[in-house]
Amino acid sequence: MDFFFEVLIGGLLAGVMYSLIAIGFVLIYKASGVFNFAQGAMVLFAALTFVSLLERGVPFLLAFLVTLAAMILLALLIERAVLRPLVNRSPITLFMATLGLSYMIEGFAQMLWGTQVHGLDLGVSDEPLEVGGLLLSRFDLFAAATAAVLVAVLSVLFNKTRMGLSLRAVADDPLAALSLGIRLQRIWAVVWAVAGFVGLVAGLLWGARLGVQFSLSLVVLKALPVLIIGGFTSIGGAIVGGLIVGAAEKLAEVYLGPLVGGGIENWFPYGLALLFLLVRPAGLFGERAIERV
Amino acid sequence: MPHTSAQPLLRLNHVSLAFKGVKAISDIGFSVAHGEICALIGPNGAGKSSLLNVINGVYSAQEGSIDFDGTTHRRLRPHQAAELGIARTFQNIALFKSLSLLDNVLTGRNLLRRCHWLTQALGLPQARAEEDAQREAAERVIEFLHLQPWRNSIVGRLPYGLQKRVELARALAAEPRLLLLDEPMAGMNAEEKREMSHFIAETNREWGTTLVLIEHDIGVVMGLSDHVVVLDYGRKIGDGTPDEVRRNPEVIAAYLGTRH
Numbered sequence: 286m287d288f289f290f291e292v293l294i295g296g297l298l299a300g301v302m303y304s305l306i307a308i309g310f311v312l313i314y315k316a317s318g319v320f321n322f323a324q325g326a327m328v329l330f331a332a333l334t335f336v337s338l339l340e341r342g343v344p345f346l347l348a349f350l351v352t353l354a355a356m357i358l359l360a361l362l363i364e365r366a367v368l369r370p371l372v373n374r375s376p377i378t379l380f381m382a383t384l385g386l387s388y389m390i391e392g393f394a395q396m397l398w399g400t401q402v403h404g405l406d407l408g409v410s411d412e413p414l415e416v417g418g419l420l421l422s423r424f425d426l427f428a429a430a431t432a433a434v435l436v437a438v439l440s441v442l443f444n445k446t447r448m449g450l451s452l453r454a455v456a457d458d459p460l461a462a463l464s465l466g467i468r469l470q471r472i473w474a475v476v477w478a479v480a481g482f483v484g485l486v487a488g489l490l491w492g493a494r495l496g497v498q499f500s501l502s503l504v505v506l507k508a509l510p511v512l513i514i515g516g517f518t519s520i521g522g523a524i525v526g527g528l529i530v531g532a533a534e535k536l537a538e539v540y541l542g543p544l545v546g547g548g549i550e551n552w553f554p555y556g557l558a559l560l561f562l563l564v565r566p567a568g569l570f571g572e573r574a575i576e577r578v
Numbered sequence: 579m580p581h582t583s584a585q586p587l588l589r590l591n592h593v594s595l596a597f598k599g600v601k602a603i604s605d606i607g608f609s610v611a612h613g614e615i616c617a618l619i620g621p622n623g624a625g626k627s628s629l630l631n632v633i634n635g636v637y638s639a640q641e642g643s644i645d646f647d648g649t650t651h652r653r654l655r656p657h658q659a660a661e662l663g664i665a666r667t668f669q670n671i672a673l674f675k676s677l678s679l680l681d682n683v684l685t686g687r688n689l690l691r692r693c694h695w696l697t698q699a700l701g702l703p704q705a706r707a708e709e710d711a712q713r714e715a716a717e718r719v720i721e722f723l724h725l726q727p728w729r730n731s732i733v734g735r736l737p738y739g740l741q742k743r744v745e746l747a748r749a750l751a752a753e754p755r756l757l758l759l760d761e762p763m764a765g766m767n768a769e770e771k772r773e774m775s776h777f778i779a780e781t782n783r784e785w786g787t788t789l790v791l792i793e794h795d796i797g798v799v800m801g802l803s804d805h806v807v808v809l810d811y812g813r814k815i816g817d818g819t820p821d822e823v824r825r826n827p828e829v830i831a832a833y834l835g836t837r838h
Contacts, residue, residue: 446698447691454674454685461672464634465752466660466689 291419292539293532298425300531301432302494305487306508307515307523308439309480314517316452316476317368319379325505326390327481331356332488332497333394336403349485356481359390364474372459372469391502402498407489428490432524435486439479439520452476510558516571525569530554585648587612587788588633588756593642595628602628603639604812610756610805615782615789617799620809621832626792627669629809630758633790634666635659647755660689665754667745669761669792675734679725679744682733683716686751690715719751722784723777739770743777750781757781759791763798771795775802796833800824808832 306328313321334355338348367382409427413420443449454462455472463469488497491504507530515526538550561568586609595603603625610616618626631637633644635654644651646662654662665686674682691708698705720729723743728736733744742762749757762778763771775798781787793799799806800820808816808829816822816829823829 441699442695445701446695447688448695450677450681450685451688453677453681457674457676458672460636461668461674462685463636463656464660464666464668464672465685465748466657467685468657 287418291421292535294419294421295425296532296535297528298422298429298531299535300511300527300529301425301429301524302487302490302527303507303511303530304524304527305428305432305435305483305490306505307511307527308435308520309483309487310505310508310512311517311520311523312439312476312480312483316456316472317379318456319376319383320517321480322380322383323363323387323390324480324484324508325502326387326394327356327359327484328488328491328505329497329499329502330359330390330394330488331481331485332405332492332501333398333403335485335489336405336492336497337398339405340403352485353482356485357478360477360481361474363477364470368473368477369470387502391499395499400499402496403492405489405492405497407493409493424494431486431490435483436520436524439483442479443520448472448475507554510554512568513558514561514568516568519568519570522568522570530557533557586610586645587647588790589645590629590633591643591645591650593629593632593639593644595625595632595637595639601812603632605642606809606812606814607642608807608814608817610788610790613782613786613788614804615778615791615802616805616807617803618790618792618807618809619794619796619799620815623811624809625812626809627760630666630760630790630792633659633756634664634758660752663753663755664758665749665752665756666758667742667749667760667762669764671738671741671745673733673741673745673748676732678730679733679736679747680713680716680720680729682744683719683747683751684712686719686748687712687715689752715753716751719747722780723747723750739766739774742766742774746774746777746781750785750787753785754787757787757789759789761792761794763793763795771798778802 306324309324309327310321313319313324331352335348335352338351339345343351363386367386368379371379371382409424411422411424414423414426443452451462451467451472454465454467455469459469488501491501495501495504511523511526511530513526514529515522515524534550534553537553538547542549588610590607593603593606594601606625606629618629620626628637632639633654635656635658638653644654646664674685677685691712693705693708717729720726723746725740725743725747728740733741736744746759746762759778763774766774778789778791779802782789791803803820806816806818806820806823807814808823808826810832815832816826818826
């Protein structure tokens with residue numbers, strides 16, 4: 286039984302790492318109704334910038350702040366050059382724009398910092414820690430704690446301030462929001478900057494786990510089942526979705542894997558997501574689209 | 579009328595607007611006095627909605643200017659118009675469909691909030707007091723428009739006529755000096771129209787709000803407004819009291835379609 290719990294909790298903790306990526310998507314989806322394909326590129330860009338600064342002898346904290354500044358600058362640029370000219374266009378147009386953006390950001394990161402793989406050490410070892418008789422990864426616990434703090438900060442920012450309401454207003458009807466004096470451009474810039482910050486945190490944790498390299502931008506594909514299960518519009522949903530995906534894929538690998546020859550972990554979450562699409566298309570916590578006919 | 583100043587609240591001076599060379603509005607000028615209800619009428623495509631969009635900054639006119647409360651603006655941006663105290667509703671309902679009625683009305687008070695987001699995030703007393711005050715103000719508007727039974731409903735699920743009223747509530751929550759209503763009664767039955775006219779007249783009387791509205795139902799317009807401006811093909815063809823406009827031969831021709 287201990288083994289089952291070890292697998293389960295290990296899976297849940299791994300799931301938190303997926304949630305971190307998914308939160309970045311949720312933020313932008315909530316504010317502009319668009320699936321931001323460039324989120325992965327932003328994660329990569331953040332991790333690569335940070336690790337390159339670190340390797341050039343910049344102290345940890347300073348490197349973090351400089352990278353954060355770079356992410357905010359990137360957000361402002363995206364708002365100015367992409368979102369503002371495309372206001373009131375269809376979601377598919379915006380999606381295609383983020384697709385293009387994704388390759389531009391990757392290319393820019395590559396131009397700036399090169400293509401080699403970097404190791405990243407955050408000073409947290411991956412050695413197992415015994416908690417109540419269970420062996421858990423120290424690093425996973427650290428990642429989970431980071432995610433918890435991040436979610437707490439975001440929920441205060443978006444639930445306690447008027448920004449939350451403005452954000453949802455902008456997502457529902459940009460033109461009407463404008464007529465109320467809500468500054469669309471400022472909201473978008475803030476949301477993309479916060480998504481950039483979330484990308485930075487995710488980039489550091491994922492970079493420390495997998496090494497900072499270009500495949501990091503593909504990690505985001507694991508966020509898709511998380512978003513489908515949790516719902517595209519809820520940060521809480523991203524957390525729960527991540528936990529479900531993490532736990533499900535590890536349990537499936539351990540208990541179902543041997544029956545079919547293993548390798549389940551990589552596709553099981555997508556199968557689960559498909560099931561959710563059939564049964565509950567808006568996800569567990571997503572808002573169902575309301576259309577009057 | 580609360581204001582006795584001779585200066586109008588709004589004046590359009592020689593406004594022209596074209597889309598890719600197609601003229602939507604040609605050289606239009608008129609004034610709206612403090613506290614009046616001014617109706618914009620005219621056949622479809624006459625440029626009425628475009629004109630509202632110019633006034634609240636969605637479109638910028640190629641020529642002309644807008645005086646608002648004595649200050650001349652070559653062009654306005656939407657948030658600037660909102661800051662000046664211009665609120666509006668839309669022809670096709672533009673509510674925040676996934677939010678509750680109360681939240682929709684609260685968004686209308688966006689510019690009336692003074693607290694910094696940091697004090698809100700920290701939940702400081704002044705932020706909480708402000709939150710309470712905003713809620714109270716929103717509730718007052720909801721009560722005024724008899725919307726209490728639906729205050730917690732998601733507006734996307736409300737019937738059409740009610741949604742139109744919620745849009746009025748959201749605009750009114752901003753405590754505007756000038757309220758622009760783009761076909762507030764479109765698609766309503768006679769009973770709903772009567773109700774809406776009543777709310778519009780009450781808004782004007784109790785809140786002292788100056789109104790500019792677009793409406794097709796001539797009966798409603800004549801009963802409701804102090805001042806009527808008639809547009810046809812982007813030009814102004816009539817401007818005066820309902821009675822004056824009713825007797826204007828050019829207006830009659832445009833409406834009956836008899837041209838010489």
